[in-house]
Amino acid sequence: MRAILIVAGKEFRGGLRNRWVLSICIILSVLAMGLAYFGAAAAGKVGFTSLSTTIVSLASLAVFIIPLIALMLAYDGIVGEDESGTLLLLMTYPLTRWQLLLGKMFGQGMIMAFSTTVGFGSSAVMIGVFSASTSWRELLMPYAIFIGSAVLLGWIFIAIAYVVSCSVSEKSKAAGIALILWFLFVLVFDLGLLGILVATQGDLNADLFPYLLLLNPTDIFRLVNISYFAEQNLSGLMAISQQAQFSMTTMFAALLSWLVLPVVISVYIFNRRGL
Amino acid sequence: MSSIVELQQVEKKYLQVQALHSLDLSLQQGEVLGLFGHNGAGKTTIIKLILGLIEPTSGEVRVFGESPSHGMALQIRSQLGFLQENVSFYDQLTGLEVLNYFASLKRVSKKKSMQLLVQVGLQDACKRKVKTYSKGMRQRLGLAQALLGNPKLLLLDEPTVGLDPIATQDFYLSIEQLKQQGCTVVLCSHVLPGVEKYIDRALIMGSGELLASGSLAQLRLQASLPAQFTLQGNSLTWPTQALAASVKPGPLAGQYQLEVAMEQKMHVLKQLISQPGLQDLQVSLPSLEDLYRHFIQVQGKSEVFL
Numbered sequence: 001m002r003a004i005l006i007v008a009g010k011e012f013r014g015g016l017r018n019r020w021v022l023s024i025c026i027i028l029s030v031l032a033m034g035l036a037y038f039g040a041a042a043a044g045k046v047g048f049t050s051l052s053t054t055i056v057s058l059a060s061l062a063v064f065i066i067p068l069i070a071l072m073l074a075y076d077g078i079v080g081e082d083e084s085g086t087l088l089l090l091m092t093y094p095l096t097r098w099q100l101l102l103g104k105m106f107g108q109g110m111i112m113a114f115s116t117t118v119g120f121g122s123s124a125v126m127i128g129v130f131s132a133s134t135s136w137r138e139l140l141m142p143y144a145i146f147i148g149s150a151v152l153l154g155w156i157f158i159a160i161a162y163v164v165s166c167s168v169s170e171k172s173k174a175a176g177i178a179l180i181l182w183f184l185f186v187l188v189f190d191l192g193l194l195g196i197l198v199a200t201q202g203d204l205n206a207d208l209f210p211y212l213l214l215l216n217p218t219d220i221f222r223l224v225n226i227s228y229f230a231e232q233n234l235s236g237l238m239a240i241s242q243q244a245q246f247s248m249t250t251m252f253a254a255l256l257s258w259l260v261l262p263v264v265i266s267v268y269i270f271n272r273r274g275l
Numbered sequence: 276m277s278s279i280v281e282l283q284q285v286e287k288k289y290l291q292v293q294a295l296h297s298l299d300l301s302l303q304q305g306e307v308l309g310l311f312g313h314n315g316a317g318k319t320t321i322i323k324l325i326l327g328l329i330e331p332t333s334g335e336v337r338v339f340g341e342s343p344s345h346g347m348a349l350q351i352r353s354q355l356g357f358l359q360e361n362v363s364f365y366d367q368l369t370g371l372e373v374l375n376y377f378a379s380l381k382r383v384s385k386k387k388s389m390q391l392l393v394q395v396g397l398q399d400a401c402k403r404k405v406k407t408y409s410k411g412m413r414q415r416l417g418l419a420q421a422l423l424g425n426p427k428l429l430l431l432d433e434p435t436v437g438l439d440p441i442a443t444q445d446f447y448l449s450i451e452q453l454k455q456q457g458c459t460v461v462l463c464s465h466v467l468p469g470v471e472k473y474i475d476r477a478l479i480m481g482s483g484e485l486l487a488s489g490s491l492a493q494l495r496l497q498a499s500l501p502a503q504f505t506l507q508g509n510s511l512t513w514p515t516q517a518l519a520a521s522v523k524p525g526p527l528a529g530q531y532q533l534e535v536a537m538e539q540k541m542h543v544l545k546q547l548i549s550q551p552g553l554q555d556l557q558v559s560l561p562s563l564e565d566l567y568r569h570f571i572q573v574q575g576k577s578e579v580f581l
Contacts, residue, residue, distance in 0.1 A: 003380060006376070006379045006380055007380075010365075010368075010376045013368070013372070014365065014367055017367045017368065018367045084362070084363045085359055085361055085362040085363060086362065086363075086364060086365070088328065088359055088362075089357065089358075089359060089362055089420075091326075091328055092328070092352055092355060093353075093377070093381060094349045094350070094353040094380065094382075095349075095352075095380055096349070274329075275323070275328045275329065
């Protein structure tokens with residue numbers, strides 16, 4: 001545990017030093033505050049809209065940006081140390097491979113958690129202070145769920161990035177694969193599901209379909225945030241899921257398994273990596 | 276006293292490539308071993324085997340009496356110091372932060388890491404980011420890192436690359452000190468001049484095979500390379516016909532060069548010293564570099580015959 005914390009502390013400090021923490025905080029808070037205030041601009045209004053609109057539109061933007069940030073943050077975690085020679089050196093220290101891996105993930109996970117909380121939290125504070133229609137009490141639960149699930153989503157993609165980083169031998173290859181994974185999870189998967197649905201003209205087992213969404217962590221993240229505001233008018237893929245009301249616990253459990261899976265796989269691959 | 280490092284019949288194969296042919300090696304406490312060979316000769320393979328980073332295809336590796344890649348590996352590693360070729364540390368951190376990171380992983384106090392930075396002459400640069408460091412400074416930071424926690428076994432791959440002559444000298448002196456304290460050192464290098472004074476034993480490798488091993492004196496015997504005499508004098512007469520035939524004029528006026536077999540050295544020396552016109556006489560024994568070249572060439576020839 002001690003070794004893990006030392007590695008994690010160094011990663012976090014590195015994140016502060018090369019401005020990762022700062023830039024993620026700024027990006028997310030600008031995004032969140034902008035959406036909170038200008039969220040209804042398309043409807044011809046400026047000002048705070050309803051909390052549900054804000055959160056749902058925030059979630060649908062976060063679903064693109066958070067995986068991207070997490071992948072960029074972590075893709076070179078192992079392969080980068082290998083290229084600079086420090087991996088070989090670290091492996092001669094009294095430190096096991098899994099301790100190094102978990103330490104790095106933990107440190108970068110903290111970078112993600114801290115910046116997400118500060119970035120999105122700032123918009124909650126802004127709404128709380130300036131909006132007349134929304135009270136602090138109302139803000140708490142939706143924002144807690146939103147930020148909590150966003151942090152989990154970030155962690156999942158950090159772990160996925162480590163699977164890539166442990167498997168390849170060049171940094172540029174890791175970057176390429178990470179980008180493809182982002183594309184598959186965030187864009188292609190939904191399109192594919194919709195495509196199947198349309199092609200079969202809905203002639204697919206309606207009970208099965210919502211469960212397919214659990215195969216993609218980004219869809220679970222959206223489900224979590226949307227289902228909290230069930231009265232929302234949903235469109236696209238999310239509308240289907242309304243038939244199957246997963247409980248919050250189920251969805252968070254699904255997110256957690258999506259976190260554990262890549263962590264275990266990356267430890268397995270890293271243990272077999274040659275030096 | 277059991278040996279610090281023990282390799283028995285160790286072989287290493289990477290897929291089809293035989294990186295190391297059967298090697299026996301035993302290192303005692305306080306011994307300084309020089310490991311020489313061209314690129315791909317198997318130096319790094321030996322180092323990695325001792326570090327437990329790779330496992331031998333066959334044979335047995337023991338470090339402090341244990342296998343370095345199993346069970347006790349973590350305990351062994353806390354008594355090891357290692358510096359590899361071309362390490363480029365974390366650019367965004369300062370020298371002190373980098374060393375503190377490695378120190379805490381080895382459970383060494385931060386006070387000690389500052390002391391080491393002073394020892395390698397980086398105290399003025401310790402608050403600067405590593406990315407501003409020159410090659411030599413990075414190398415010195417790497418050395419400080421290897422010396423963390425008073426290692427009992429130190430493995431250094433090309434430690435003096437990028438160091439200026441004075442820093443190189445300082446480095447060899449600190450190796451000498453460590454040796455006094457009972458530290459066993461393996462120096463891996465293809466830069467030879469200057470190193471011979473500080474090593475007890477040399478291992479010359481070529482294409483994964485041991486070409487020669489032993490102290491400098493033993494290697495000279497094995498190689499039977501001649502000693503080089505350089506004479507200076509006017510109207511020198513040569514005591515024997517055979518000697519007169521092998522004398523060559525040197526680069527300067529009145530200078531002569533002569534190659535003499537090691538067994539004949541004292542005999543010829545006595546003869547020459549009594550010559551009336553002799554003004555100066557220098558005897559140079561085959562250096563480590565000459566020996567290295569000799570053994571590599573011998574291997575090259577035997578391969579041609581095969």
